[in-house]
Amino acid sequence: MEELTLETESSALNVDFARKLIRFNSWENQRVWDLAIVPLTDDQFLREVAFMRSTVASVCHRIIDTESVCLQRILAVSSVPGERLEDTADRAAMAARWISLRQAWNEFAAHLDGEMLFSKREFETEGDRREMHVWQLVFDVIYQGTSRRSQVLRLVAEVNQPAEFDLSLLQHLTGLLRG
Amino acid sequence: MKSNIVRTVFAYQLYEDRRLWDEVIMPLDESLFYVDTGYSWGSLQRESAHVIDAMHGYMQRLHGSKQIAKAFAVDNPDRAQVRERWDAVEAEWRSYIARFDDREFDRLVDTVYRDTLVSVPVWQLVFQVFNHNTLHRAEILQIVAALAAPLDFDSSFARYCIRNAE
Numbered sequence: 001m002e003e004l005t006l007e008t009e010s011s012a013l014n015v016d017f018a019r020k021l022i023r024f025n026s027w028e029n030q031r032v033w034d035l036a037i038v039p040l041t042d043d044q045f046l047r048e049v050a051f052m053r054s055t056v057a058s059v060c061h062r063i064i065d066t067e068s069v070c071l072q073r074i075l076a077v078s079s080v081p082g083e084r085l086e087d088t089a090d091r092a093a094m095a096a097r098w099i100s101l102r103q104a105w106n107e108f109a110a111h112l113d114g115e116m117l118f119s120k121r122e123f124e125t126e127g128d129r130r131e132m133h134v135w136q137l138v139f140d141v142i143y144q145g146t147s148r149r150s151q152v153l154r155l156v157a158e159v160n161q162p163a164e165f166d167l168s169l170l171q172h173l174t175g176l177l178r179g
Numbered sequence: 180m181k182s183n184i185v186r187t188v189f190a191y192q193l194y195e196d197r198r199l200w201d202e203v204i205m206p207l208d209e210s211l212f213y214v215d216t217g218y219s220w221g222s223l224q225r226e227s228a229h230v231i232d233a234m235h236g237y238m239q240r241l242h243g244s245k246q247i248a249k250a251f252a253v254d255n256p257d258r259a260q261v262r263e264r265w266d267a268v269e270a271e272w273r274s275y276i277a278r279f280d281d282r283e284f285d286r287l288v289d290t291v292y293r294d295t296l297v298s299v300p301v302w303q304l305v306f307q308v309f310n311h312n313t314l315h316r317a318e319i320l321q322i323v324a325a326l327a328a329p330l331d332f333d334s335s336f337a338r339y340c341i342r343n344a345e
Contacts, residue, residue, distance in 0.1 A: 140337040150317035169310040
């Protein structure tokens, strides 16, 4: 009976899946940056696509902002490593900021356990006190990242050319990459 | 506990997919549904049919099928047919998720992915579907923006969680 309980708890609290999803988010950010954004000229990086009312730079900035805010809420701190971007047009500063943030997320993931994943965090947003589970904050980062990386690739296709790779969680998890 | 995450994320997906159909796709002039915009799957018709095909395919994989049948019996479904099939495939998923537990989360499934036999835990296939739908909801919104007008469509998971906690 005791063994069964331990086994059930071990399975229930094994949060390796969450670590893998966090790693996926960082990996796909880097892939999009290296393969689709680095080849852009500065003009392409900053050019607004009218029907999307966005630029590659602005969407990247929004991804970074969400990752930063969610990690602050998870860690209950007022800031996370890396300077806030004063100039969102500065691609080198944005890349440096993103690398710092990825390292902070990796550090969080390395120490993540079941108790932490299912615990709650209280924070203020839009003038109200709110509460979310840590896993909800993690998934907010993963889903906004997926959605916005899709926007980035569409913007890149409009200002330059379509990317020659696709976005997929399973390709990361299996290592079966296309492109 | 982990199965609760799956249930919540699935409920969020249902919510967003429904909003997309009800607030974005159905109010459009139907002729726009078939216009090829030249990006990704091209048209709303082909993009949404692809999403349904993937959802249907992954459901078969979860049940151990190696030969994956297509979701559509017709080559060129109209908007009503796509919507009808979406609802049917969504119902398959609803039924599956209703029985989902932590043991299912970690169960290993042998499946073919990119012409390669792989053995993966169920959670990876389930989150692949959630992620794939998220990606294609974004692409559908881009197609609609290109065809009609940019949309203010907030699809934040955090907002969904906060609203449903109230």
